[in-house]
Amino acid sequence: MIWSYVLKLVILLPLVCGLLVGCLYLWRKLEARLPGAPTTRSIAVRETMMVSAGTRLAVIEFEGAKLLVSVGRGGVSLLDKVDRPHVR
Secondary structure, eight states: OHHHHHHHHHHHHHHHHHHHHHHHHHHHHHGGGSTTOOOOOSEEEEEEEEOSSSOEEEEEEETTEEEEEEEETTEEEEEEEESSOOOO
8 A cells, every 4th residue: 555655656756846847947948939028128149150169259239239249268358349230
C-alpha cells in the first residue's frame, strides 16, 4: 500500500514540477507577443555582427539616431553616430 504511494510520488512529483517550469518558460518567451504588450521602446538593437571571438559590432537606434558600437570584453565603445537615417 505504502509502496504504491511512494512510487506515484516519485513519478508524478518531477512530472508536475517539469510541467510547471515548462509553462513558466513558455510564458516568459511568449509574453511579448501577447496583445496589449507595450510595443513602443526608445531603444532598439537593429543588427549585430561578430567581428572576432571577443568583439561584436552593433547598430543601435535611439530617438531617431543610429549608433554603431563595438562590444567586447573591455566594454562598449561608440564608433560612429548618424543623427538621421538616410532616406532612399
